[in-house]
Amino acid sequence: MKKHSISKIAKTSLLSALIISGISWKTNPVKTDADGNPIITINGFTFSDFNQNGMLDIYEDYRLPMADRVKDLLSKLTDEEKTNLLVGIGMPGFDPVKFTFNPEADLGKVPGAAGGTYEIKRLGLVSVIVSDGPAGLRINPTRDKDTNTYYATAFPVGTALASTWNTELINTVGKAMGNEVKEYGVDVLLGPGMNIHRNPLCGRNFEYYSEDPLLTGKISAAMVNGIQSNGVGTSVKHFAANNQERNRMGINAHISERALREIYLRGFEISVKEAQPWTVMSSYNSINGTFTSERKDLLTTVLRDEWGFKGLVMTDWFGGYNSFMAPFAPNAVNNVAAQIAAGNDLIMPGLPAQKKAVLESIKNGKLSKADVDRDLSKILELILKSPSMNKYNYSNKPNLKANAEVTRQAAAEGTILLKNDKNTLPFTSKSVPLAVFGVTSYDFISGGTGSGDVNEAYSISLIDGLTNAGFSIDKELESIYKPYTAGQKEKEMDRRKKEGGLLATPKRLSELELSRDYIANKANTSEMALITIGRNAGEAADRTVNDDFNLAADEVTLIHKVADAFHAKGKKVVVVLNIGGVIETASWRDKVDAIILPWQPGQEGGNSVADVITGKVNPSGRLTMTFPINYEDAAATKNWIGTPAENPTSVTYEEGVYVGYRYFNTFNVKPSYEFGYGLSYTSFDYLDVKLSSKSFSGKMTVSVTVKNTGKIAGKEVVELYVSAPSKSIDKPTSELKAFGKTNVLQPGESQTLTLTLNPKELASFIAARNAWIAEAGTYKVAVGSSSLNIRKSVDFNLAKELVVEKTNSSFASDIKFADLKP
Numbered sequence: 001m002k003k004h005s006i007s008k009i010a011k012t013s014l015l016s017a018l019i020i021s022g023i024s025w026k027t028n029p030v031k032t033d034a035d036g037n038p039i040i041t042i043n044g045f046t047f048s049d050f051n052q053n054g055m056l057d058i059y060e061d062y063r064l065p066m067a068d069r070v071k072d073l074l075s076k077l078t079d080e081e082k083t084n085l086l087v088g089i090g091m092p093g094f095d096p097v098k099f100t101f102n103p104e105a106d107l108g109k110v111p112g113a114a115g116g117t118y119e120i121k122r123l124g125l126v127s128v129i130v131s132d133g134p135a136g137l138r139i140n141p142t143r144d145k146d147t148n149t150y151y152a153t154a155f156p157v158g159t160a161l162a163s164t165w166n167t168e169l170i171n172t173v174g175k176a177m178g179n180e181v182k183e184y185g186v187d188v189l190l191g192p193g194m195n196i197h198r199n200p201l202c203g204r205n206f207e208y209y210s211e212d213p214l215l216t217g218k219i220s221a222a223m224v225n226g227i228q229s230n231g232v233g234t235s236v237k238h239f240a241a242n243n244q245e246r247n248r249m250g251i252n253a254h255i256s257e258r259a260l261r262e263i264y265l266r267g268f269e270i271s272v273k274e275a276q277p278w279t280v281m282s283s284y285n286s287i288n289g290t291f292t293s294e295r296k297d298l299l300t301t302v303l304r305d306e307w308g309f310k311g312l313v314m315t316d317w318f319g320g321y322n323s324f325m326a327p328f329a330p331n332a333v334n335n336v337a338a339q340i341a342a343g344n345d346l347i348m349p350g351l352p353a354q355k356k357a358v359l360e361s362i363k364n365g366k367l368s369k370a371d372v373d374r375d376l377s378k379i380l381e382l383i384l385k386s387p388s389m390n391k392y393n394y395s396n397k398p399n400l401k402a403n404a405e406v407t408r409q410a411a412a413e414g415t416i417l418l419k420n421d422k423n424t425l426p427f428t429s430k431s432v433p434l435a436v437f438g439v440t441s442y443d444f445i446s447g448g449t450g451s452g453d454v455n456e457a458y459s460i461s462l463i464d465g466l467t468n469a470g471f472s473i474d475k476e477l478e479s480i481y482k483p484y485t486a487g488q489k490e491k492e493m494d495r496r497k498k499e500g501g502l503l504a505t506p507k508r509l510s511e512l513e514l515s516r517d518y519i520a521n522k523a524n525t526s527e528m529a530l531i532t533i534g535r536n537a538g539e540a541a542d543r544t545v546n547d548d549f550n551l552a553a554d555e556v557t558l559i560h561k562v563a564d565a566f567h568a569k570g571k572k573v574v575v576v577l578n579i580g581g582v583i584e585t586a587s588w589r590d591k592v593d594a595i596i597l598p599w600q601p602g603q604e605g606g607n608s609v610a611d612v613i614t615g616k617v618n619p620s621g622r623l624t625m626t627f628p629i630n631y632e633d634a635a636a637t638k639n640w641i642g643t644p645a646e647n648p649t650s651v652t653y654e655e656g657v658y659v660g661y662r663y664f665n666t667f668n669v670k671p672s673y674e675f676g677y678g679l680s681y682t683s684f685d686y687l688d689v690k691l692s693s694k695s696f697s698g699k700m701t702v703s704v705t706v707k708n709t710g711k712i713a714g715k716e717v718v719e720l721y722v723s724a725p726s727k728s729i730d731k732p733t734s735e736l737k738a739f740g741k742t743n744v745l746q747p748g749e750s751q752t753l754t755l756t757l758n759p760k761e762l763a764s765f766i767a768a769r770n771a772w773i774a775e776a777g778t779y780k781v782a783v784g785s786s787s788l789n790i791r792k793s794v795d796f797n798l799a800k801e802l803v804v805e806k807t808n809s810s811f812a813s814d815i816k817f818a819d820l821k822p
Helices: 006-023 066-076 079-086 158-162 167-183 214-226 258-266 267-273 296-305 334-341 352-363 369-385 400-413 460-470 475-498 516-525 547-550 554-566 604-616 661-666
Strands: 038-042 044-047 129-132 188-190 231-240 253-254 279-282 313-316 415-420 436-437 528-534 572-578 595-596 650-652 670-675 683-692 700-708 717-723 736-742 751-758 764-766 773-775 777-784 792-797 803-806
Touching: 066 369, 079 352, 079 369, 158 167, 158 214, 167 188, 167 214, 167 400, 167 773, 214 231, 214 258, 214 267, 214 736, 231 267, 231 296, 258 267, 258 764, 267 604, 279 296, 296 334, 313 369, 334 352, 334 369, 436 460, 436 516, 436 554, 460 528, 460 604, 516 554, 528 595, 554 572, 554 700, 572 604, 572 764, 595 604, 683 777, 683 792, 700 717, 717 751, 736 751
Parallel strands: 129 188, 188 231, 231 279, 253 650, 279 313, 436 528, 528 572, 572 595
Antiparallel strands: 038 044, 415 595, 683 700, 700 751, 717 736, 717 777, 764 773, 773 803, 777 792
């Protein structure tokens, strides 16, 4: 007797019952809802009559399993309609001839959105709207012949958010961000960005979270869950190994399977398993000779078969071409058939030549029906669950005031106190004016450029924030800095407009030259000096060592002049780093008394920094990457940026798994500030560390009790590192495997955090065995406030080797090279 699963019988019975009860029967005369959309009412249930045929089709019945609804739609689509769905609608407002953006030419449902899926009117399938970006929704703030405004909240950049090490707070940020996505009529937000900080100079590091995959994955999962709790989607990106901007579309990254799985894929794996993002965006680059958007091992074998991803994969915009100009050459078309066959479901933003090629491939059999229908099923599922398809009545009025409070809180908690000699901070005296130097103090940078930019209603500068906090600012300094900064900014924006607008490479503003005598006079009349150092970066270009990673001569001169003058009067100097990525600090940090790192903190940045300066918020941010003493100290600088350097087409990740602190700590390279570092206005003691068992079996919990031993309330980040046996394969000295953050602890108050270690956290990937394997032996658990500041440690034993997970052989090398080993 043939056996059937209970679930299959249940589905069949439900479908049969619904058909018998009238699913295919004509109903009464056409009814419409309040908005005039045709509806059908059967047995007390109301359905949208998407195709307006007066009958309830299977795909219109929201009671049925999604797979049945998708199958019904697939049976109704023509080859032409299938093609249209597989390729996006193009980029609204983009002129492919002039290669420019014209916002006024975008007359779509949500002007400023990045694109969408094709509308199939006869079936009532709407266009799903997708929009940037990782630091907040990017849409046009104004619209033609419309007096309303459509500003979005500029949240802190990814690096700043991750620096909170607070997944609950990130989830709250995600909820606020997702609310704006939904209320402005967008279905999918193109973010978060979660590529690894392989090298300090990557132009988009500000969008990404960390050099560590576990931290990246946990922060991303919290963000995705928060955004998607609104019933809208995300697109985690760029999958995978998009770690540089120079020739990002034409670069071929040679990476070992171990490095891929342990470093560059692991964060995505965590995010997929813990949050199930609606979509994943494949990256521009090639890995081991093949575009990521054409790699079946990446998009199907690993992502779907091994990790269990249920959603849709889309290309990055014009992904699959080897340059941004390539799509617009006569008769140019990339290998769309290979993309679709690999499991890259949706080709974005979509070009006519691509549609033509897809249709031809369907007609001539180059694309199999199975591949086409598999990819289409993901697109149709996305459409059916989207707010647009379900006719969500978006308001165009999200609660921007409430969301501004969220971004202010997140920015303050992500602020890192790098230095605080003799308790320079907090500072609350308001008896005499503050002397505020640096052009960026007067033109604070809320976020990076490119798709990560946000059109916010306002941005609070450091001057604004200090004034709001009740400080008085030296008016003479302000009177010369403001016009100078405005003039510099105008020239810079004119330059950007001429050099590509949104995608133009930002350049820093030159510092105002002040004489030593003038600064000395300010030291006489001011109680403290503040200097802001600013940096910005964006898409399509990477940062440079000179005048970017290293401070420029005018910045060094300013720091030295101000420090000399104020220290001569016994007064303090504080530097604020309004930056998106790592800079050199070792050569000048001893000249100043305190250093605050708020990154690019979003539109409330000035208020957030003032909250930290005054002590309204006790800083609890921690570095998510290493600050090297010299740029050349980082492992990935040895082969950055590939060859040929001017327009690299090949780069080899010879450092293997030794990225960031894994390299610095294993090879004993002293950093300027280590991974996980950050100071507080109070002090904490780690009283006890307890393991659930001295031998590992299945999983293990680690309990850590933290006590505030200082005089100010504050939060502490607890970082758990594991050192594993390394008999069968080389391993980093220690790796972050769990973390947690306390509540606000009052002086004398304690809290016990319980962290969990699962088998995967003990394992390393051994390519020769196609498996994640935890070696038998003694493991060391080290708990501390940074990767080098370990407070307590304890050992446990794994009696027998543990094969944690078997994998499929993937990512075969296209050249011979050897990973770095200790």
